[in-house]
Amino acid sequence: MAEAGRRRGPTGKPRYSIFALARNALSYHENWQAAWRNPEPKPSYDAIVVGGGGHGLATAYYLASVHGIRNVAVLEKGWIGGGNTGRNTTIIRSNYLWDESAAIYEHALKLWEGLTQELNFNLMFSQRGVITLAHSEHELKEMRRRVEAIRLNGIDTEVLDTAGVKKLVPIINTDQSIRHPVMGGFIQRRGGTARHDAVAWGYARAADDLGVDIIQGCEVTGFLKDGTGAVEGVETTRGTIRSKRIGCVAAGHSAVLAAMAGFRLPIQARPLQALVSEPIKPVIDTVVMSNAVHMYISQSDKGELVLGAGTDSYNSYAQRGSLNIIEHQLAAACELYPIVSRLRVLRTWGGIVDTCPDASPILSATPVDGLYFNCGWGTGGFKATPGSGHVFADLLAKGRPNAIAAPFGLERFQGGYLIDEHGAAGVAH
């Protein structure tokens, strides 16, 4: 292969590089190759991933790249990255309390750190730091405990006092007379943000390159089972597709898929809303979260302030929530960052998150042989995308969970081994 340095994978797509950019500029960018194919579904595959969001595409990519299972289909009912992957606030961190969570979220963060290079796709991964605020003495003490627990797992965190927060976030109001005064916080400097669409597109392009079929506009409508009750395929809006190994990575719609397969999950589908302001010049170069007021803020590279809200309290699949949640979020934003009161809201939206009783995910075999679920990421799945896909691919390939996935099985609800991360989840639910 004369062009070995520029080519990768069986489909031989050219690498993205500054030289490719220059070359394509000469032809007015009219000759870029499609980033992934648009194949017709084959009658059967070695493995099927249901759900073409970041987690599902990552699962397919690692099945192909780590485990050599390349005869894989990703079935997406809409378009890839069109669900929660395109609706989150793009925050990445691994500052969770319990060892089990630290293991999976830090696994993800370490993958993030090399992912742009590995996928040859600019994920705009920016380790700009993530600050979590404390608004009371109690919260600050609890935070010190959490920081020590996180550090014991070898993950970078440090406590900040009020002046330390103010130094990093000049627009924050540290007046101690406000309803939720800033009494300090803690920071994970390796945390940050990434371009959410690029994560889906980067994984899709790399997975496609390894032979994975990404099939959009293909909704699963039922599961086929053999005489023993094991799964042997799916019915879809584009026909029957057979496989004895199926992984469902459908976030908010996980319970709908589980019901088709004949069992329930300890999952509730809830709306989670976010909004962006009109774009302005750079005013904040880090991410600031607050558990007490359910509001988090960062600034996109386009200049929009990205503000996340809390979940609505009720079950929904409507991808929208109630206005009072937005009012609550904006009241907190205006008090903590007074300049926000001068800005217009550009757009608001909602996604449907799969909340779990212990605010931890489920990576598990199910009562149906051959059928696996990766769900329950709730309000915080984006940060875990690479780690989630990596360990779920391992589970699909080997049929048993590795050390990172093992604590996240469905059996924890029978055994009582819950991994309670409501404190670290950042969004109450």
Next chain:
Amino acid sequence: MMLITCPYCGPRDDAEFSYGNQAHIARPTDPSACSDQEWAEYLYFRDNPKGPFAERWMHAAGCRRWFQVVRDTSSHAILQTYKVGEWPDPAIDPRPKESAS
């Protein structure tokens, strides 16, 4: 945004209410006789349908009484509200057949 008709106070904005999830779940009559699986089902496993769902709501900023609602989770349409001790209209009862009483 929803307009929920409290059976005691009338139609009010959904911001006045708090949510109690799935309705009509009976506590096991003899909890100590439950298997781990049955107890887990009671504690953590709920129906989560896309479509009509029988659920509990409480009028937190009004009469503070619990009541029940059949609501479509895909459209937020309120199909019926009724008091505790009453049952969904059989024509729209969303409960799985084996658990309906």
